[in-house]
Amino acid sequence: MFALNFNNTAMHIFYSKVALIAYLKTIKTANSTIGFVPTMGALHQGHLALMQRSIKENDDTVVSIFVNPTQFNNPEDLEKYPRTLDEDVKKMRNLSDKIILYAPTVDDIYEGHTFSQPFDFDGLENQMEGKFRPGHFNGVGTIVKRLFEIVTPTNAYFGEKDFQQLQIVKKMVEKTHLSVNVVGCPIFREESQLAMSSRNERLTPEERKEAAIIYKILTEAKEKFQTNSPEETIKFVENSFKDNERFDLEYFVIADESTLLPIDHKSKDKNYRAFIAVFVNSIRLIDTISLN
Ligand code: PAF
Secondary structure, three states: OEEEEEOOEEEEEEOOHHHHHHHHHHHOOOOOOEEEEEEOOOOOHHHHHHHHHHHHHOOEEEEEEOOOHHHOOOHHHHHHOOOOHHHHHHHHHHHOOOEEEEOOOHHHHHOOOOOOOOOOOOOHHHOHHHHHOOOHHHHHHHHHHHHHHHHOOOEEEEEHHHHHHHHHHHHHHHHHOOOOEEEEEOOOEOOOOOEOOHHHHHOOHHHHHHOOHHHHHHHHHHHHHHHOOHHHHHHHHHHHHHOOOOEEEEEEEEEEOOOOOEOOOOOOOOOEEEEEEEEEOOEEEEEEEEOO
């Protein structure tokens, strides 16, 4: 265990699960609650908002920073994923001295077997991110389950930008009977309305500015969807990106919010959501918007 002391605020940092588990035993009481925010680091305001909420709603808060290799289907994406632990520690230290950080090595998590286990998420895994990133959700399920077993949180906080991931984690908890309350939190956006993401760090300032078009088109699509069919709305989005050389639309899907299945017509009393993945040069960005 390391207690880093800056400006009179101490922060507990653990690199091994054995040490973390031993420490959590010393602070847990019969009725105390642990909030958990799993991250892959390169922290932005969105992550910090999840931490703030956890701190407010729980006695103790654990944050993990771990770039999980088994959820990357593209080795270049894994290699280039930003790793900024020192900066991240500073941000968390500025936020609160209550955060307990778990920043494990790959070996501490996978113990020499860096593979994901297969999951059945009742079909939630077959659309969108699951379709375009084969194996991604088995990797997410594997790491989140492992982290939940280590941290044993009462509440775990996830951003709605990764809405499909949020539904998948809820399903994993339901199927594995882990007693964790999974809390979805609203998307944090930059001033330009670009959804906050660690990947935004890899955009040039110009690309970052132009990427604001993603949310602009999403909001226009939402408006179109009120009076047009799903097909017409999809065409509108596809055409909007066709003329723009900088952007390569991977998918735009309108889906039922609970099953995540794409729809071809609207029914009353259903909740719909649009999902988008766009490449800005080689950087892949996702976003989502509720259509109701
Ligand atoms: O959303 C993320 O950052 C990751 O997918 C998560 C949940 C931390 C698992 O590695």
